[in-house]
Each structure stands twice: as C-alpha cells, then as structure tokens.
Amino acid sequence: MMVNRRSAAHFGALLLALLFSIFSTAVVAAAIPNCRALSGDFPPRCARNTVDPLSGETCTDYGYDCLWQVTDRKLPSGERRIEINGEWPPSIVKVQVGQRIRIELVNMLTDPEDVTIHFHGLLMKNGYVLMDGPQHITQAGVGQGKSFIYDFPTTQAGTYWIHSHAPGQYPKGLRLPLIITDPQDAGNYGYPASSEGDLDKIITLSDYWTDFWVTESLYQKGTCGGVGLEVPPEEQTFNEVIASPTGADTRQKILVTPGSKYRLRFINLGAHSRYYVWISGNQDMEIIEIDGVMLKRNQFSKGFEISSGQRVSVLVSLPTGTVAQRIMVVSDRRINKGQTGPAECMLKPTSSYSPMQYTWGWLSDSAGTGSYAFNEPSQSEMAGYGRLVKTWENEAKVAPFYQYRPKMEFTDQNRVGVDISKPCGKNNADYCLCDDHNNCLFNPSYAWNFSEVAFQPWKDQQALLPTKWTWDYIHEITLNDDKGLGVMGLRGKGVPFIAPDTQEKGMPKMGVLPQIPTLLRGLLGTSWDTSFDNPNLYGYNASQVDQTVVLPKKNEIHWFAFRTVKGDHPIHMHGHEFQIIAKVPVRTDPTTGRVFTFAEYGHTYNSIPHNTYPSRRDTIMVEKGSTVIVAIQADNPGVWALHCHNDFHAKTGMFMQIVEDIGALRERIGRFSTRYPPSSSLNPFWGWDVKMFDVGAVGLTQAGAWKVLYQTLRKTFESYGYSTAALPIQCNTATEDGSFVDMNCEDRPDFP
Structure with a gap:
C-alpha cells in the first residue's frame, strides 16, 4: 500500500555523485525544496542579459536550476518507485513565464534502464526541440551513470507537467507538475x-x-x-x-x-x-x-x-x-x-x-x-454513480457500436444544459436516472457543458484550413489494427513503432555507424536537398514509413484525422497546440457493420462544419467509433513525437513522429556529418568520425547553437558505447579570414 506521507530520506553518497561539486552559492537552489544545483557542466548556463544560443533573444534569470539524481527504492510494503533526490512525490516545479529552467538529469537507477524527461505541453520553439526529451526521437536515452542537461527559456504560462519519456517509465513515479505563472x-x-x-x-x-x-x-x-x-x-x-x-x-x-x-x-x-x-x-x-x-x-x-x-x-x-x-x-x-x-x-x-x-x-x-x-x-452517495456504470455496460453492447454512437452519460456529445428545477421522472429520463418504480435521482452529468470542441480560447485564432485539400495536407491516422494492438499509422497501416536508433547486436563495432535518433537524422549531412522530405529517411526501416509525417514547408497548414474503432486513445502531439476542428462518427456498412475505410467515407473534408475560432489543446481523447480532426500550422521546425498517452499503448508501439521544416531547423541549430573512413587521423579508433559544420560562422547558424547540439551528439554516441576520448567530435570552425579549419570541439577557446 502506498504510504500517506512524503519521504524525506536522501540516498547516501554514491560513487556517481562524486563526479559533481555542489554549487552552494546558488540563490535559486536555496529557494527550491530539495534542490541540488551544480556548476561547470556543458552546455553552459545562459547568463542574464547575454544572447540565448538558440533563440537569439536576451537571456533571463533562472527560475529553477537543479540537479536531479534519479534513483529507485523498494519499501518494506513491497511498493517500488522512482524518486528524485531521494524524494517522492517529487517537489513541484514552479516558475514565472519568461524565466529559464535548467535540470541536470543523472541516472542512478539500480536496473540498466534508460531515462529521459519531457516537459509536457511546452512547445520548445526556436530550436529547443533539442530539449523536448522523447527517447529515440530527439535524443538517446540517458543510461546508468550518465547525465543530460535540459536548459531552456519558458515562453508559455499555464499548467504543465514533467515526466519520463523513456518507454513505460513515468508510471513508476518519475512525474511531477510544472506550473508556469503569469x-x-x-x-x-x-x-x-x-x-x-x-x-x-x-x-x-x-x-x-x-x-x-x-x-x-x-x-x-x-x-x-x-x-x-x-x-x-x-x-x-x-x-x-x-x-x-x-x-x-x-x-x-x-x-x-x-x-x-x-x-x-x-x-x-x-x-x-x-x-x-x-x-x-x-x-x-x-x-x-x-x-x-x-x-x-x-x-x-x-x-x-x-x-x-x-x-x-x-x-x-x-x-x-x-x-x-x-x-x-x-x-x-x-x-x-x-x-x-x-x-x-x-x-x-x-x-x-x-x-x-x-x-x-x-x-x-x-x-x-x-x-x-x-x-x-457513502453507499447511498455511490448508488447513483453505480447506475451510470450499468448504463455504460449495457449500451456499450449496441451493435454495431460504431454505426450509432452509444448514449454514454460522460461523453461530451451528450452533455446539454438542462433546467434542474424540472421534476425528475421517466418522462425526463434524459437527465434523470430512474429505477423500475420511478424512483429518480438527478443525473449531474447532463447538466455539464464540458465540450472541448466548443470552448472559446482567450486569444482568438481563426480556423486553420489545409493549404490544399489533398492528401499531402490531410493526414488520416488509424489507431489500433484489427487485432486491437496498440499501433497507429497513416492510411490504415498500423504497425508497432520501432525506435529509429535501435542498434544491432554487439554495438559498437569498428567501421559500423550506429543508428541515431530521428532529430539527428534530420541534421546529418553537409547540405540540404529534397531527400530530407522523404519519410523513409527517418524510420528504422521501410516498414516504418507510415509512422512518419513530413511537413516540408514553413507555415503551411495541415489537418490530422484520428480514427479509432477499438478502444479510446488520448493522443498527444509534441511541439504544437492544435485546433480541434471536429469530432465525427466513424461510418460503417449498415448491413454488416464493417467499418468504412477513409476512402469510402463518401464526404469531403471541406464540407465538415467547424467553429470560426476553434478550441485548442495538446492532448485529446479519441473515443471508440469516432474520428477527431485537428489542425496545426507548420511554424515550429523540429521533430515531434505523436503518440497515445495511454502509456501501455505507447510502449507497445502506438507512436508516430512529425518531421517539420527540417531545412529551417538545420539553419538554426547546425548540421554534422559522419565519415567513413575518417578524413584525418583525429579518430583512428572506430574507423569513422563526427564533424559539426559552420561552428562560429556568422549568418550560417545561430551563434552558440553548436554548444547545445554538441551535448546531444556527444551524449548520443556515449550512450551507444563510444567514449569521448575514443570518438572526439570535430568542429568545422570559422576563422577570422572567413575560412574554416577542423579541430576537436573541446580544443576551441570558447569551450567551457
């Protein structure tokens, strides 16, 4: 049984902790419960009034700057959980909008289990996709004894949360609220x-x-x-x-x-x-x-x-x-x-x-x-709610269930405003629950008016219509396959998602380049061409082509139509607040109950009614028997996870990725190459090397961006077994006369 008090115990000094020195003078750390702040790691902090290395804007104060030692604990009761700095539940992170957040994540788990963290709901604009956190997509997992620094400005006020984005991990306890106040x-x-x-x-x-x-x-x-x-x-x-x-x-x-x-x-x-x-x-x-x-x-x-x-x-x-x-x-x-x-x-x-x-x-x-x-x-208080459950159970058996939406009390399609002064009775069964003797209770669910489609945002945003009414701009995604497995994909072709950086057995190997996360695939190569718009570039193999949606051009508008006929699925999109355009029922053959394919729908998307200023959010429940249509504008270059937030389903492959305006992303944060055989004697050990381009060049990439990308590259290859000493990353560095020279990045005078 879960204990009903917060543990204040801290782990003793472990060997890994000796790698770090406590930054005791940090003002931020002193104000945050159980915060352990450090200094001197890479990438460096963004000092107040200096230039942000990715956005180019002026840096502000840090509202949160802490070391997270991620450990696990098993209690005498049998309960096992992941803790942060020996504490569970972890302390809430709260900052004011505009302040920066810096977290140094250190994996001290007893099992060989990778860790990453994601800041759920934050859009991570201006190249900060490097800090978004989903394992396999933007970064490799942080292995035992390894660390990764997340450092970014906050630009959105609201209610968010931080959780592990290593598959199947946050239910173990690595989760906590993130509150950004305005x-x-x-x-x-x-x-x-x-x-x-x-x-x-x-x-x-x-x-x-x-x-x-x-x-x-x-x-x-x-x-x-x-x-x-x-x-x-x-x-x-x-x-x-x-x-x-x-x-x-x-x-x-x-x-x-x-x-x-x-x-x-x-x-x-x-x-x-x-x-x-x-x-x-x-x-x-x-x-x-x-x-x-x-x-x-x-x-x-x-x-x-x-x-x-x-x-x-x-x-x-x-x-x-x-x-x-x-x-x-x-x-x-x-x-x-x-x-x-x-x-x-x-x-x-x-x-x-x-x-x-x-x-x-x-x-x-x-x-x-x-x-x-x-x-x-009390029992009498719960009795009315129990009747609701019976209604769900009975009416869920309507066959075919997708043809006519079952009348379930807690679906927003059935919430209407009612006059609660009207007497309850069988004649008013729409908002009353009655037994066979006409003993009735008012059903509060029918007085609810919680329709996420109808909510009006504080800031109006005109409904986004596809740039063209073609399949390049309307992406139809089926959730689940016919066996009910947790999969999703374009054109009804759902197969379990395979991590793009899944490695061969026995890695690392001499002369063999490792598989790398999706983000790094988009940054790999010395020049951009239209091949970066090919979804095959980003999947583990050709079978994964329907798990990648490429949005090639800036500011174009795309619709996503999510359909499910087996189960309810909360779908979360990273990098965007989407507009909720519509919820429509899935159509079926009235004789056989067979679900129509998208091609058989018999309607055109441009005829679907929608609000002038639609509601927006980043996670939406797609209910069984329905199609939910959402819209986004391609204004946030990056590689973004798109997945079911039922963590069981996400772990078994109900996962996709959006590759957005990769050319603009390369211009902002840089590019790199892997070469075999190596072009110099800097790295003879593995038979290949890594080089970052345009480092320090004015106008080619955002000044200082290489320092952020360097961490992702270094930590990625380290996670696959390549030591920094054996695989030094080279910087194609700009000189004063405008030429470029190759050197180890750590030999640059501005390397911390």
Whole structure:
C-alpha cells in the first residue's frame, strides 16, 4: 500500500555523485525544496542579459536550476518507485513565464534502464526541440551513470507537467507538475493574485500500481488477454495519495477561505485512466484553462473529464458557512473494467458497494471552523454513480457500436444544459436516472457543458484550413489494427513503432555507424536537398514509413484525422497546440457493420462544419467509433513525437513522429556529418568520425547553437558505447579570414 506521507530520506553518497561539486552559492537552489544545483557542466548556463544560443533573444534569470539524481527504492510494503533526490512525490516545479529552467538529469537507477524527461505541453520553439526529451526521437536515452542537461527559456504560462519519456517509465513515479505563472491571469479571471501558483491548489490524479515493473512485465506477456489489453490499476490517487476511508490526508484537503474564489489546477498524471470530476452540491465550475490554453470568461460546467496527459484549470469557491465539499473523481470503467484471467487482470473496486474505482479530495475551510467527518462516499452517495456504470455496460453492447454512437452519460456529445428545477421522472429520463418504480435521482452529468470542441480560447485564432485539400495536407491516422494492438499509422497501416536508433547486436563495432535518433537524422549531412522530405529517411526501416509525417514547408497548414474503432486513445502531439476542428462518427456498412475505410467515407473534408475560432489543446481523447480532426500550422521546425498517452499503448508501439521544416531547423541549430573512413587521423579508433559544420560562422547558424547540439551528439554516441576520448567530435570552425579549419570541439577557446 502506498504510504500517506512524503519521504524525506536522501540516498547516501554514491560513487556517481562524486563526479559533481555542489554549487552552494546558488540563490535559486536555496529557494527550491530539495534542490541540488551544480556548476561547470556543458552546455553552459545562459547568463542574464547575454544572447540565448538558440533563440537569439536576451537571456533571463533562472527560475529553477537543479540537479536531479534519479534513483529507485523498494519499501518494506513491497511498493517500488522512482524518486528524485531521494524524494517522492517529487517537489513541484514552479516558475514565472519568461524565466529559464535548467535540470541536470543523472541516472542512478539500480536496473540498466534508460531515462529521459519531457516537459509536457511546452512547445520548445526556436530550436529547443533539442530539449523536448522523447527517447529515440530527439535524443538517446540517458543510461546508468550518465547525465543530460535540459536548459531552456519558458515562453508559455499555464499548467504543465514533467515526466519520463523513456518507454513505460513515468508510471513508476518519475512525474511531477510544472506550473508556469503569469501575473496577469489573476486579474483577468478575478481570483486573488496572492494565490496564483499556490502549490496547495494543484491537484494531480493518477492510477496506481504497487510495483509497475511487475505490471509492465504482465502487460508485455499479454497476461490479461493479449498485448494491447492493460493491467487494471490497483487504486486511484488524489495528489499521489490513496484516499483514506476515514478522515483525510493533508494532501486531500484544498484549504480555502469560504466565499473567496480560487483557481484549482487539475493534472492527469495517469498511465491510462480517464476521470470525471465534480464537486458535491452540483457546484458550477468556471473552466478557464485546458492544456495551457486560457479560455474566455463565463464558460461554466458542473463537471469535467480529464484524460491521461490533459490539464484543466477551474475557478471555484466554498460557499460561505460551509465547512467542506467533496471533490469527487471517478475513473471511467470503459477504460478500467479489467479483463478475464488472473487476479491481477481484474478491476478492484474502491469499495464493496460500488463497481467503480474512484478517489476524492476536499474543498476545506482553512480556518478549521465547524466539525466535519472527512469520510469516504457513502453507499447511498455511490448508488447513483453505480447506475451510470450499468448504463455504460449495457449500451456499450449496441451493435454495431460504431454505426450509432452509444448514449454514454460522460461523453461530451451528450452533455446539454438542462433546467434542474424540472421534476425528475421517466418522462425526463434524459437527465434523470430512474429505477423500475420511478424512483429518480438527478443525473449531474447532463447538466455539464464540458465540450472541448466548443470552448472559446482567450486569444482568438481563426480556423486553420489545409493549404490544399489533398492528401499531402490531410493526414488520416488509424489507431489500433484489427487485432486491437496498440499501433497507429497513416492510411490504415498500423504497425508497432520501432525506435529509429535501435542498434544491432554487439554495438559498437569498428567501421559500423550506429543508428541515431530521428532529430539527428534530420541534421546529418553537409547540405540540404529534397531527400530530407522523404519519410523513409527517418524510420528504422521501410516498414516504418507510415509512422512518419513530413511537413516540408514553413507555415503551411495541415489537418490530422484520428480514427479509432477499438478502444479510446488520448493522443498527444509534441511541439504544437492544435485546433480541434471536429469530432465525427466513424461510418460503417449498415448491413454488416464493417467499418468504412477513409476512402469510402463518401464526404469531403471541406464540407465538415467547424467553429470560426476553434478550441485548442495538446492532448485529446479519441473515443471508440469516432474520428477527431485537428489542425496545426507548420511554424515550429523540429521533430515531434505523436503518440497515445495511454502509456501501455505507447510502449507497445502506438507512436508516430512529425518531421517539420527540417531545412529551417538545420539553419538554426547546425548540421554534422559522419565519415567513413575518417578524413584525418583525429579518430583512428572506430574507423569513422563526427564533424559539426559552420561552428562560429556568422549568418550560417545561430551563434552558440553548436554548444547545445554538441551535448546531444556527444551524449548520443556515449550512450551507444563510444567514449569521448575514443570518438572526439570535430568542429568545422570559422576563422577570422572567413575560412574554416577542423579541430576537436573541446580544443576551441570558447569551450567551457
């Protein structure tokens, strides 16, 4: 069982830690809990008022500058988890927009398991794709005893999170909120500026397993009915704590002053659970943010759903004279209902009188006035929710389920505004739940108005229409294949994603170039030509061509149409906030129930209705039997992961990549070559060498960008077994007279 207190223990001095010296004078470190700051590593810090090496803009202060020693721990209870600096849950990262973040990640895990981290929701513009973090895509994994520095400016305020992007790893515990505040938000939305970014107003929701290493093994073996069928969670958590049946853990209580307005930030850190959230008493919540996108005022809902990876901010208040109200969080049984087989594959309900898993917290009077029993939901309270589950179970059996969307209470297609003063009864069954004797309860889900398609962003953005109504600009992606495996791909050709840097056995080898991550494939070569627009360049082999979408030209507009007929999938796109153009049902043959292919749809995309100023976010749930259409503009050169945020599915290959305007990226951050045999005697050891081009050349690449790219190159080849001494990276360095000379990069006078 998860412990209900935060561990303060720190690991003893390990051999790896001796490689670093503590930067005790760092002002930032002193202000951040459990922060260990270092100096002197590479790439160097961006000093205030100097030029940013990638964006070319003026550098600002560091709001967060810390060493992360990533370790794992097994408790006497059997619980096993990944910790940061000996702490779990890890401390929240909070900065003000415009400040920089620097994290030195050190892998100190006991198992030979790679680590990377991703800053979920941050767009990483201006070449900072180098810091985006997905293993195999932008960088190699950070192996045992290795390190990697993430250093970048923040340009977006909002609610985000940091998590491992090594496959299957963040459910083990390497996850935490990232809050980027904007002083203007409090004034815009009418809540106290003093509460902006309050750490105790951040609510994380997550599924829980005692030992996810064991869970991962069960999943990979197909224990619960085959690969693609998840192992159900053991519990659900509220702020990383399992709710106590009696009383309340302090992390369950959101302390407020009755009558005052507060911003609550919800983050779904789960591996695959989707949640439905509301506050007892049918309190209206003003939805003000989804996935970092601020919304216009006065968009209210009685509740909301939040899928894996998504974030939602709401404005609420505890009514005057009220001691506490329950924040109710119910997990979607259509996702977490479990399979047949061993006990590990069966869903374990939270209580004996409900078939569901759920958790809860409290809006609680900070003054502590009055008495209140902070108990679990009663049987009568859960009974109404249980009826909803029966409805899901029964109506999910409608065949063919994709022909007519089943009427499920918690889907946004069915949320409508209702007059709650209207009496409940069978004649009003659309918003009441009634038994055979006409005993009815008001169904709060029908009073919800949480339609992510309809939300209006604070900043209007005209609907993006494809540059051309052709398949070069409309990318149709099928989620799952006919066997229900976790795959996705263009043109209905889903195969499991194979990491582009998957190595041959026995690497490294003399005279054999290793496979490299997608980003480095785009930077490899001395000159750019149209071959960089060929998706075959970026996949592990030819079978992976349908897992790569190439956006070759700057500012062109592309649509992505995601379709699923087997399972619900939260799809996350790195590098972009996409517009939500439409959700439409999947069409089927009315006689046989066979799902039509995209080519058989019988409609043209240019006839699909959409809002003038669509809603935007970075993660969206694509529900079974539906097609979700989103739009982006190719204005962020880079290589971006596109994947299901059900971490089980992502690990088994439900993963793609977007290669965007690679020519512009090469101009900004540089290029390199690998040569066999080597052109000089600088590296005779492996029979080939690496050279970076145009280093220090004015107007060819952003000045100083080579220092950031150098880290990625060096750490990549080190991860494959090539030592820096045996494989020195050369810099094709500009001289004062405009010519270039080759030298080891570490011999440059400006190398730290």
